Amino acid sequence: MADKTARRPITATAVIVLGVCLALLGGIGAWLLLGRDTTPPCNGLPANDRVRSSVGQDIGPDMSCQALGEAIVKASTGDAQGRHSLAQAQALKDVMTALGAQGTGELALDPALRRPLATALADYAPDLHAMLGGIGIQDFVTKAAPATPPWKSDDGTYHLTVLTDTLRDVLHAVAQDPHSYALLRLTETRTTGQRLAAVPADAEGFGLSVPPTESARALATLDGIAEAVTRDLDTSQAQAWRTAVLDGLADDSGSAADGVAAAWLRGFRSTAEEERYESLRAQGVEMTRLWAQQRKMDEQTRQGLLAKVERGALSAYREIEP
Structure with missing residues (x-):
């Protein structure tokens, strides 16, 4: 007479059910550990004190990324002759510095911010040229530190300058x-x-x-x-x-x-x-x-x-x- 305590063979259906249960448990564990979404809205820019100070105090957590992008362009764009004030250059520098601090080579920019940032950077064409070219950039290198304010040239305009890694990370994300x-x-x-x-x-x-x-x-x-x-x-x-x-x-x-x-x-x-x-x-x-x-x-x-x-x-x- 067969031993009634012997294990029955595991069927294919049982294996599948077991796998699904384990997957669900693993997913729940990951959700509890990491949260539903670890990416802050608009790359965390609305919550950044320096960005809020330079781009505008109206920036808040309920602002859409599209509206934030429009605010960045408005705050950083110069006059018809391409001249920029200290406040305008500082606004774009603060935005880029905040983005650059989010991890070298790993910046995943909110899609709604890509074109506004490209528009803002294009308004600083001579500065972008100098930083990309990397030859005649003495003033750009010495003033690139995040805490250093934009520098003023003899023609009265203030210039955008950021660290090389920050510039490349932002450009890669925008592109x-x-x-x-x-x-x-x-x-x-x-x-x-x-x-x-x-x-x-x-x-x-x-x-x-x-x-x-x-x-x-x-x-x-x-x-x-x-x-x-x-x-x-x-x-x-x-x-x-x-x-x-x-x-x-x-x-x-x-x-x-x-x-x-x-x-x-x-x-x-x-x-x-x-x-x-x-x-x-x-x-x-x-x-x-x-x-x-x-x-x-x-x-x-x-x-x-x-x-x-x-x-x-x-x-x-x-x-x-x-």
Whole structure:
């Protein structure tokens, strides 16, 4: 006679039921440990005392992230000539510093804040250019500490300057939105054109080589950020992101009618669509080439300059770890 105390075999159904129960228990435990949502609203900016002080005391926990973004743009945007007051530059610095403190390389920006921050940063185009280029930035480096106020240049405007890691983290988070990235890319394209046009006709040595090299480094840094963004996407998502960026660059109607920036944009728009994104990687060198042609630079000087610019761009790209 069989032993009635012997264990019966566990059926497949029992195994499934047991697994579901364990999963539920694990989920409940995680919920109790971590809470339902550990991310503060709007990246915690409404609760940050410095942000509330500089952006506006009306900021509160019940404010939508869209309204917060509008408040940031309003508080930080300068006048029609591109000049910024101390309060305006301080407002954007406080916002970026608060975001930068949330973890190097790990900033997950609320989607509603991406375009407002891109808009605000674009209003500081010369400062963004200098920080991205990383050459003529002595004042930017010495004034970058979070507690140091923005600095004032001889023309009376105050300048935005933040730590390099903070700038890159915020740009990476903003660039998750391809339209925001396209805006920043167009901003840098125009600023590069202005910087090259301002080089004196008799410039030589560093006076001739620094402006195009700094510009190429700024563009290459944006290349590295784009690569870092698309690396985290699947193939179809990455392609959609690139397409949106290209459309934003191709549809721009605010460029100057002449100059190096306009010439490069015309060439970019005439490039076959399947080759456009790759052409961005060569933008700094190509804009230098166009600039050298417009200046009727002799061949030896032109070739030496292009080599320096290409090395500078490659170095800047490698500083971003995609």
